[in-house]
Amino acid sequence: MKPNLIYFGSPEFSAEILESIIKSDLVNVVGVVTTPDKPTGRNLTLTPSPVAILAGDYDLPIYKPVRLDNANLAHLRLLKPDIFLVVSFGKIIPQNYLDTPKIGTFNIHFSLLPKYRGALCISEAIKNQDKETGVTLMEMDALLDHGPIIAQTKLPIDITDNTATLTTKLTQAAISLLADKLPEICAQNYQKSAQDETLAVFTPSHKTQTRQSAFIPFDKILVAENGINAKELHALTRSLNPDPGAWTTIRHCEEQSDVAIPDIQLKIIDTSLVENKLIINTVQLPGKSPISWKQFLQGHPLP
Numbered sequence: 298m299k300p301n302l303i304y305f306g307s308p309e310f311s312a313e314i315l316e317s318i319i320k321s322d323l324v325n326v327v328g329v330v331t332t333p334d335k336p337t338g339r340n341l342t343l344t345p346s347p348v349a350i351l352a353g354d355y356d357l358p359i360y361k362p363v364r365l366d367n368a369n370l371a372h373l374r375l376l377k378p379d380i381f382l383v384v385s386f387g388k389i390i391p392q393n394y395l396d397t398p399k400i401g402t403f404n405i406h407f408s409l410l411p412k413y414r415g416a417l418c419i420s421e422a423i424k425n426q427d428k429e430t431g432v433t434l435m436e437m438d439a440l441l442d443h444g445p446i447i448a449q450t451k452l453p454i455d456i457t458d459n460t461a462t463l464t465t466k467l468t469q470a471a472i473s474l475l476a477d478k479l480p481e482i483c484a485q486n487y488q489k490s491a492q493d494e495t496l497a498v499f500t501p502s503h504k505t506q507t508r509q510s511a512f513i514p515f516d517k518i519l520v521a522e523n524g525i526n527a528k529e530l531h532a533l534t535r536s537l538n539p540d541p542g543a544w545t546t547i548r549h550c551e552e553q554s555d556v557a558i559p560d561i562q563l564k565i566i567d568t569s570l571v572e573n574k575l576i577i578n579t580v581q582l583p584g585k586s587p588i589s590w591k592q593f594l595q596g597h598p599l600p
Contacts, residue, residue, distance in 0.1 A: 300379035300400060300483050301327045304348070305386040310468040312347040314384050314405065317472040319355055323479050327376045328358040332387050365391055373397065380482065383437060384471070392439045400485055402437045405475070407467045409433060409449055411492040414442035415500035419467065420460045424536035426528060429453050430463070432471045434478055436489055441499075445489035447482070450474045456570065459535040511541045513565070518545060521575035530575055534568050542566075548600050561597060 302324040304315050319326050329352040334343040345353075345361075352359045358376070362369040365388060374397060381402040383390065395402045408418035410433040422430040431451040438444040450470045454463060481487040513533065521530040537543040546560035566587050567579040577590040 299323065299325050301325045301377055302380040302382055303328045303330060303373060303376060303378045303398070304352075305330045305381060305383040305390070306348045307332045307346040307387045308385050309347040310464050311384040311386075312351040313468050314471055314475070315348055316351055318382070318475065318479070321476060321479070323483060324380065326355075326357060327378065328360060328373065330360045330362065330373070330386070333361045333363055365389075365394055367393070370394055370397065381437075389441075390437065395437055395439065400482065403447070403482060404435050404437045404442075404444070405471050406433045406435065406442055407464070407471070409451065410435065410442055410446060411494065411497040413498055413500050416503035417500035417506060419463055420506065420536040421500045422454060423458060423460060423463060424532050426532045427454055430467070432467055432474050434474055443492065445491050447487050447489050448474060448478050456531075457535075459538040461539050506537075506541060508541045508544070511537045511543050513543055513545050515545045515547050518565075518575065518577070522577075524572075524574045527570060527573055527575040531568050531570050534565050538566060547597070549597075563593070 299322075302318070304318070304326055306312070306315060306329070315326070315329070318324065329348060331346045331348045331352070334345050334349075336342065337344040349359050349361065360369065360372065370393060373394075378398040379400045381390075381394070381398045383402065383404045385405075390402070406414075406418065407430070408414075408422065409429075409431040413421050413430075419430070429451050431449050433449050434447045435442070436444045436447060450473065452466055452470055458466075478487065513530070517526070517530060521527040534543040543565040545563055545565060547563055548560055562583055564581040564583075565577060566581055567577075569576045569578055579587050580590055580593050581587045582593075
């Protein structure tokens, strides 16, 4: 008999992983736990998470608890879960939840734990110019990304990768890893090893990654174009894209004594390195479509 699995997750990549599990037919996905609907867009329309949308497509029971309390846990227990699988759920899971399933509670994390515990595991690896990252399948305990490791898959970080492209690669790696290891978990025949605490690295809180923190002074970009700290800035812009998006401000070249002209706000979408010098490839003005840096300069010559 296939074990019953309850899936905890929220974002788009988590929905992709959930669908791969459903299609694998290795387990009975008996329910999904995700974050409550959030206001999105200009009209702030309440919108379900990608995981909730996918679960609806498969007619799965969907739970959107504001709090992971005993009342909500009682509903999950009625589903007789054997496995909880957590993939970017967005909330800390209490110990009484972790202890509920018969086989255990497991987690997919997008880093090579114990390095990069926390929510910014993908962007930090890019920003720090790491050569590789990976996916970790672990058994969860009450501490953050702390439980014993079951398996890991490594993959290289390309010099052109940003957070979006690397997330796509990690998602596919996670799908392959689960296809290989989920049968062992179902059979309760998996190996695990404790994490080396001396190697633990924590990422900043996801609340630190804001539009304000994504601002890069234009003078730093200018010197990077001449080869000063170009690698660091290229890594930073990639780590911030697509969200919240690296951006800068540029002064208008026109000088008018009687009228104050606001600085140009410019999103930096894509950069590259040529002979260790930063090259700006694609930018975007507010409310406009992305354009090349050359096109921007034609209409906005630098002062």
